[in-house]
Amino acid sequence: MxxxxxxxxxxxxxxxxxxxxxxxxxxxxxxxxxxxxxxxxxxxxxxxxxxxxxxxxxxxxxxxxxxxxxxxxxGIGLGDDPRPFGGAVKTGTGFRGRAGAWAKATLDQVRATIERPDGTKALVSGSIGITSPILAEPVAEGSPPTTVLDLLLNRIPLAGGNTYSYLRQIERQDRAAAVPDAAPKPVSRYTVQDIEGRVRVLAHLSEPVPIRLFDDYAGLSDFLESEMGRGLARALEYHVFEGQGETGSDDPDTPLGADHAESLTGLEYTSGTLVQQYTDDTIRTMRKARTQLAIRGDVPTGWVMHPEDVENNDLVREGPDGAFLLATPPDNVLGPLPVVQSVAARPGVAWLADWTAALLVVRQEATLDVDRSGELFRSNQLQLRLEGRYGLAFTRPSAFVRVDLTGTAGD
Structure with a gap:
C-alpha cells in the first residue's frame, strides 16, 4: 500500500x-x-x-x-499510544558520519530544486521542505560514541500530538529472600511516577547565502554539515544537561534560547539523580562515582565531560615528572567506558550514567527548508532553516551520577 x-x-x-x-x-x-x-x-x-x-x-x-x-x-509498537517505550532500534553509524552523508544528500536535493538539468534556474519562490533524519538513528552498539547524542540509544518516535508521558522510577528496594513454607513473602518496593512531557521546537536560520555558492559543492556541503546539522545537534545536547523546563528563567545568551520555558528538562534540573562529591582528587572522585552505580546494580555505559576536564585528566601525573596516570585508562577508574567530550557539560562536572535510561522522543526529524522568495529572490540569495521537534525522558534518574571534579562546581 x-x-x-x-x-x-x-x-x-x-x-x-x-x-x-x-x-x-x-x-x-x-x-x-x-x-x-x-x-x-x-x-x-x-x-x-x-x-x-x-x-x-x-x-x-x-x-x-x-x-x-x-x-x-x-517488532516495535509504533501506534498512537503516547507511551511507545517498549523498545527501540539500536543501529546506525554515529552522528558525525550521518551528518556528512545528510549534508551531501541535502545539497543534491537543493541544487536539483533551484537548477534545471540545462543549467537554467528553476522555481523562484516558496519554501522547499527536505526531511533529513540526521538525529533519527543512534550509533551502533559496539561502536565508540563521539557525541552525547550517540549515547542516547533509545529513540522513540511520537506518532501524533505534542505531548507524551512515561513512567519514572523514583524508588527501588530489592527485598527478595528465601521464605519458609506458609510464611509471608517480603515486599520489594519499585515506586514509579507518571511524568508528562511536551516536545519542543529546536531551530535556527542561516544568514542569506548567495546561490552561486551552490556551485562550490564541497564548501556548501561542509557548511550544511558543520553549521546547520551540528549546530542543531549542539543545541539538543545543551538541553540534555541544562534544559530548565517550564520553570527556567530567561537568558538570551545561552543555547536554550531567550524563552527558557520552551526548553526541555535536562539532567541538571531532574530530581533523583545521584551526586558524587569531590573527594581528595579527581581520580578518587570518579572511582567513587562508579561505586555508587555498582552498589545500586546499574551498569554505566559512558562518561560525559567538558573538554577542559578531559584535558585536566589527561595531564594528571604521578608526581611532578612521573607518568601520566590516565594515559591508558585503568578498568577500575574510567574504563573500559567511552569518554564523550561535550561543551554542553559544565566545566568541573562529569556525568557517569547508564544512558539507556534516557529516551530521546522524536516528533519531527530535523527538516531543512530552503527559501528563495521575496527580497532573497531580488538579490539572488537563499536562506536555510533547520528545525526539529524533540522531547527528553529520564526513566531512571538514579542511573545518572553528577560528579564534582573540583570541589567548586556550582549546582
Whole structure:
C-alpha cells in the first residue's frame, strides 16, 4: 500500500512541478512578474509539492524502520499510544558520519530544486521542505560514541500530538529472600511516577547565502554539515544537561534560547539523580562515582565531560615528572567506558550514567527548508532553516551520577 501511495505522490509532484515551471517560464518569456492569478496558482502548486515531499519522506522513513525491524527479527509498537517505550532500534553509524552523508544528500536535493538539468534556474519562490533524519538513528552498539547524542540509544518516535508521558522510577528496594513454607513473602518496593512531557521546537536560520555558492559543492556541503546539522545537534545536547523546563528563567545568551520555558528538562534540573562529591582528587572522585552505580546494580555505559576536564585528566601525573596516570585508562577508574567530550557539560562536572535510561522522543526529524522568495529572490540569495521537534525522558534518574571534579562546581 505504501508503495502505491509513494508512486501517486511522485506522479503528482512531477505534474505540479511542470505546471508551476510552465507559469514561471511564461512570465520569463514575457519579461514580467507573476499576475495575481498566476501567483495564486504557483503558491498552490508549491504548497502541494511541499506537503507531498513531506509525505514521501515519512513513507521512506517508515519503510526504513520496518526493514530494520524485520532485519532484527523484532517488532516495535509504533501506534498512537503516547507511551511507545517498549523498545527501540539500536543501529546506525554515529552522528558525525550521518551528518556528512545528510549534508551531501541535502545539497543534491537543493541544487536539483533551484537548477534545471540545462543549467537554467528553476522555481523562484516558496519554501522547499527536505526531511533529513540526521538525529533519527543512534550509533551502533559496539561502536565508540563521539557525541552525547550517540549515547542516547533509545529513540522513540511520537506518532501524533505534542505531548507524551512515561513512567519514572523514583524508588527501588530489592527485598527478595528465601521464605519458609506458609510464611509471608517480603515486599520489594519499585515506586514509579507518571511524568508528562511536551516536545519542543529546536531551530535556527542561516544568514542569506548567495546561490552561486551552490556551485562550490564541497564548501556548501561542509557548511550544511558543520553549521546547520551540528549546530542543531549542539543545541539538543545543551538541553540534555541544562534544559530548565517550564520553570527556567530567561537568558538570551545561552543555547536554550531567550524563552527558557520552551526548553526541555535536562539532567541538571531532574530530581533523583545521584551526586558524587569531590573527594581528595579527581581520580578518587570518579572511582567513587562508579561505586555508587555498582552498589545500586546499574551498569554505566559512558562518561560525559567538558573538554577542559578531559584535558585536566589527561595531564594528571604521578608526581611532578612521573607518568601520566590516565594515559591508558585503568578498568577500575574510567574504563573500559567511552569518554564523550561535550561543551554542553559544565566545566568541573562529569556525568557517569547508564544512558539507556534516557529516551530521546522524536516528533519531527530535523527538516531543512530552503527559501528563495521575496527580497532573497531580488538579490539572488537563499536562506536555510533547520528545525526539529524533540522531547527528553529520564526513566531512571538514579542511573545518572553528577560528579564534582573540583570541589567548586556550582549546582
Amino acid at each position: 505504501s508503495n502505491n501511495r509513494a508512486a501517486a505522490l511522485r506522479e503528482r509532484l512531477e505534474t505540479n512541478g511542470k505546471a508551476a515551471t510552465a507559469i514561471a517560464d511564461r512570465a520569463d518569456r514575457e519579461g514580467r512578474g507573476f499576475t495575481a492569478a498566476e501567483a495564486g496558482q504557483v503558491e498552490k502548486y508549491l504548497g502541494q509539492m511541499k506537503s507531498d515531499r513531506a509525505a514521501l519522506a515519512r513513507i521512506d522513513t517508515d519503510n526504513a524502520v520496518k526493514a530494520e525491524i524485520h532485519a532484527l527479527g523484532a
